[in-house]
Amino acid sequence: MSIAILLACVGLLGSVDANDHAILQRYCMECHSGSDPEGGFHLKMLGDSVNEESREYWQASLEYVSLGDMPPNDDSSVTPSERERIARYLRRVIIAAGEKKAAVSSVPTRRLNNREFANSISDALGIEDPGTHFPLGDLLGDTLHEGFDTNGDALGISEYHLEKYIAAVRNVVDAVIWTGEKPESERYEVPSEMLKMTSLSQQTRRRESAVRHPDSVDFRDMRVRMYFDNFDSVPETGYYNIQIRATGIDRGYYDAEMTGVHDGDPIRLAVHLGDRERVFDLPDDDMKEIELTEWLAKGTRIELSYPTDGLRKRGNGNFKFQQAIAHDHIKQHDPELYEEVVAQIRKKGGRRKLGVNHWSHWVDYWRGPRPRVYGAVVEGPFYNSWPPQRQVNLIGASPDVQDAEKVLKRIAERAWKREVRDGELDPFVRLVEQRKAELGNIEALKEGIVAIFVSPSFLLIDPEEGTPADRFATKLSYFFRSTLPEVVLRQQVAAGELNDFESVRDAVELYIRDAKADEFLDEFPHAWLQLDRINFMAPDPDHYPHYHRKSVSDDMVAEAKAFFRYAVENNLPVPEMLTSDYSFINADLAKVYGIDDVPDDSTLRRYQFTDGRRGGLLGMGAFLTLTADTLGTSPIHRAVYVLENYMGIKPSPPPGDVEIQEPDVRQAKTIKDILAAHIAEDTCASCHRSIDPYGYAFENFDPVGAWRDNYVQLTVDTPSQAAKKTKKRKQARFELPIDASSTFRNGNSYHDIAEFRTLMQSDANQIQFVRCFVKKLLMYANGTEPDDIAEIERILAKSAEHDFRVVDTIAAVVDSPLFRQQ
Template sequence: MRSLFYSNRIAKAFVALSLVLFVSYSTVSATDHAILQQHCGKCHTGEEPEGGFHLELLGDGVTAESQEYWQASMDYVSLGDMPPSEESNVTDADRLQIAEYIREMILKQSRTPNDRFRYPTRRLNNREFANSISDALGIEDPGTHFPLGNLLGDTLHDGFDTNGDALGISEYHLEQYVESVRKVVDATVLSGEQSPPQHYDVPARLLRMSSLGQRTTRQESAIRNEDSLEFRDMRVRMYFDNFREVPVTGYYRIKIRATGIDRGYYDSAETGVYDGDPISLAIHFGDRKRTYELPDNEVMEIELTEWLAKGTRVELSYPTDGLRNRGNGNFKFQQSIAHDHIKEHDPDLYAKVVASIKPKRGGGRVLSVSHWSHWVDYWRGPRPRVYGAEIDGPIYQTWPPKRQFSLVGESPISGDAEAILTPIAERAWRRKVREGELDPIVRLVHDLQPDIGDLEAMKEGIVAIFVSPSFLLINPEDGSPAERFATKLAYFFESTLPSERVHSSIAAGKADDFDALCDSVARYFTSGHADEFLIEFPHAWLQLDRINFMAPDPDRYPHYHRKDVSADMIAEAKHFFRHAVETNMSVPEMLTANYSFINADLAKVYGVDDVPEDSKLRKYEFADHRRGGLLGMAAFLTLTADTMGTSPIHRAVYVMENFMGIHPAPPPGDVEIQEPDVRQAKTIKEILKAHVAQETCASCHRSIDPYGYAFENFDPVGAWRDQYVQSVTEPEREAKVTNKSRKTAPPIQLPIDASATFRNGKAYDDIVGFRKLMQSKANQEQFVRCFIKKLLIYANGTEPQNAAEVEKILLKSAEHDYRIVETIAAVLDSPLFREP
């Protein structure tokens, strides 16, 4: 499947490249670039130039049509792929001279005063939509009744949900937006008379557990006591029998009495719950969640006040990634731990329970004494105990509620529609409302008022504001330059509409130049206003959504699945990126740092044992130089692996595209790719050597493969291995196993060769050597250039189209030792971000 994924991408790239190649090659005249003719002319001139690339494609200088070839040329020369060492006598000094010449030519790219950078209009993605409508209405989130549940999911483009081509809008989209916005507005602006508050007492007998199946009488999921109800199975939720749904929208004061019990009673290796982790209780209001750490054996009263929409279900859960370490990972097998514990520590009780075990009625298979079903009532794993709850509501400090009053006033009338709707529209549309622009919406309010009344008509006017193109679409042409820049800045850092704080900051000149932007960027991070960026950008850049696209085999890698290690891997990557920003790390250090942030679950994958036994991520330095930074993270190693094995090509393509910013060349369209006969091959390297025996394949794979072989010592979950282990499946071996003796044939262990040589002649023996090569000036510069491009894709929704401006950002970053805050500021200060 992953091979198909990459093949499709290469095919698409080939179509686009062929079109550009045809246009460029047929319209640009040959030019004598002396240094290029000297070192590259032998292979890249004539009727059949190597790789289909002719020096004439570069033209006299860098233009919109030729910049792609100039940029690719600089990438390959800087990294030493061209000219290849095996085919020329070019020295490192020669390559440096060629690369500097190409960079000088790129920086000379001409640009007329009217040649502005333009980006596609796109709709808000779903998270931007949720954030924006909440901020425009002054509410905490769209609501607890899943008002946006009907919206279509966003299509990702190379991990990014900001891509303009993937964020179009259709009539169906609009219909769903209307439905969703109405739900949000109905839960914000209330009609009718004020509802009186009610008190709901929820004693233990009214606590209920949801069911995982149709047999609702089974009690394995909970432990009921006279004064409490205890979680047993972490997959179920607790609810209140006399308060199953919120009856009326408003504020509700909720008190819940709970404690954590039996933490550490069993060995953590058996339960999968670390003794160092607290027992937590999560409270769910629709998709809003609050989580609390419970004290051990001491009742805690949790008190909170929430605005809840009518129809919201209030539920409790036990958030843990443990309790799945036995059997096939189903929780029920956990309860057999009680058998083992009692047998060892309480022989009298054990004998009593065993004596009480009777065969099932009707005969049939007799379950063993250790079977989990016999020990359900004796299980004492770590769990929350809930004693009961109290709920009061709906509660309103004023009527209408303050949030409603701030939007439409106490008693809105249709005659005031323009005055009421203008500030809402200006927040939602991220700019000043133009004269007459609200007239159609005001007329809508007036027309509806006789039939549905003033307030309901005003609500329809608000709905119209939020389903208009000015809200749903981010239009680079909309608003004044200051308003457009405020919008881009706010969506870059906060994924929402610009606040008054952002508008005031820009008006005060705090984003007028590079130095001012550096200060603004630093304030964004220190104030917490950039949390959305710190979460979403690394998720998109590193394509973390793909981590379980082909998840490791659960039988072979049970720890990965039973402890939800993929969530830890994603958290590690994001925590590392946050650390990089907060410490203003040099950008290249992100790639090859000798440390990362891990917990006990990741430590088991990484093969280290000197970390605390809990789930908290902590900084850890790797002494073996195999790990650390992005290159050593299991998230990257897992999402580039298959269910049962690894492919150096998958990992190579990922490294090239996401760390080096290089898109491997597609295969020529007239080449028939035949599958090689690899039946006699033993290792992955031998298989790939057979596959690239054809020169048409080998020329590209000599550039691609070295970026992947270094990671072959890492298995599909990112754990270290010294050998491949392959199960024996050959018919002739299976034939040796008789029916009388069905013994499993021993697996075959094959040596791993993680060495390779780049086309520039630089070689490595393993991942340690590869990481050292990645610390070269050329590779570090290439990584920073890639990072800059990824930031621009996140910001603009499209690849940057001007190589000269990217190089200028890179040079500005270099002036500040590639520090990450200054690099981000250089991106935001560039015309590639500021314009139009």
């Protein structure tokens, strides 16, 4: 599309005739008037102009008219040009109202969410993370609002919150600043006999989840961790050198289909340092010396684990049933050993009733791909200087309470995201001075530092605090990095270097290019697409074992994030995200999607689909799974998701007494048949005619997003008297072809998902998707739903000038008064 056409589509070209309001009444009054208006919407709700009470109705009217749903094609003789005039009129009224409205901050003050808190306190103290001793473990979890953890209404603060924050901050600060003599360094040798495994059971006599050799220990269960029996936890805070000798063994001993481990995936070893994790690829059958140097807090426990994309389950059982692979393999490939083991099993007796093929008899013979660990060495603590440099950076080499204001000011200006006002630190200084006699210089200063981090200026993002430059720098940094603004950014904003669209766009590009936007690239799509819901009603494990055995939901979430990152890093047009013919998949996703020409590993790679069914957000397993139920699919659930998350339209909720039944294929009824009866009710028909066409197109995708041509149901009949003795029941299979067709209210129809995807590429749908994207960005940035629809239209126009490219659209949002002034 040309720029002129795009601008016309968003309603910023052309004029509006004085008769347009009459046209609105002419084509809408018949259905939306009287005591029982269709959809519960009366035209009088619009009034003569946009105000606080009517804004929602004007916006909804604009969206439905722009998409062609209103006036409906089958109930009206309205022409496309007349519908365009109605949409243009609605948009002009909205924009005119926005120009008259004074800019008023409507963004609520909110506290930092937990990830922002962790990032911010780490940056303020100049450390890599809050610590390896789980210092934030007792913080209350964040409440999500439509997937977002930045919502102001959900991020309030109470006295109980404050108590937890005080304890958490003390835990963090105590691992950065301390008194006493310099601890002596020690060397701890950890031979193989000191490598122990944690247990998943309370049974003390349960068999250890490891295979022991004279010089090494093998992982046998990916769910457990290995620890050092002679090094229970870190004795003193400081740097530690850790050396671990390990290798990967038995790759390919069993077929990959049995273990779930792809031939192309490396065997890995994860080193857990409290809540910090480092992962290493191990060479096959070749010793690797893993070496790392880490600052560890006192009390940190060092553990090892086997992170793998396979080995979750065998069939629909637990991991322990993987051990039965040994039985199957030995029986087929080593009959002599098999008979020997069977003889031992029968000789022992006791558990013979379990059968010789029971997993418990073959644990010691299991040879799946796994890490083998030979031992470790831990040495520390040691320090590059004394006192440690991180402590010196905060309070100096020889701190004294008389310097409290100077020490606290440096920390406060960083933590509070602004300059400290004269006299503002007086209460903090008095606190330090009062505690000196009891605690001494360093501990007293720590009390002042703790107070800084539990003050409102740190815990809250307040749209009223600081200068406009301070607020903009803070918002920009938390938007992309979820942490405090860097000093350089604050200086740039204060100097007016980010006062126009071009400079903002350059800054956005720099964030992305320098990997400073990684938090945004990970968290925003997670929130926007509500990926936290993916296993809220997980597919039934009996019917979909692959989904659970391989934790395919993790791959689906990763696919969505990889796709979004690719779109941003390549500055693609925003509409391409919705209907593109490619995505990022690996071997496990390929199995779900019915693809057989991808490498046999877990790496996500760009894949071009050629069947017209998949690609982009509309074809992703994450969307298809989180909108399905355990055993079935609902076109309503999927339609509502598409409307809310891709179109930015919130359908009216159904009446409380409505009950939707599941399809019964035995009576030759599909979900469409049942819903047809449901929407025959006048109270339901109007809304469903606008909602349902957005969902039927996906009926060929089952609860895990795999393609199906028919509804299938297995039923079990009551056994006859003769069959009761054998407990056998007759099983029947019913199939009905799926009808994935529908017609929109604007008259456009489709027969399948491919045609639906083509319809979604229309100018109106693409622009609506960009409008939705803009709203979601503003929700993430401001912590509240945007209500200035006139400014949203101006952002959309700016995006249109740049072909709706994603980086330019993000820059238009950041440069908008909705971002700058709120």
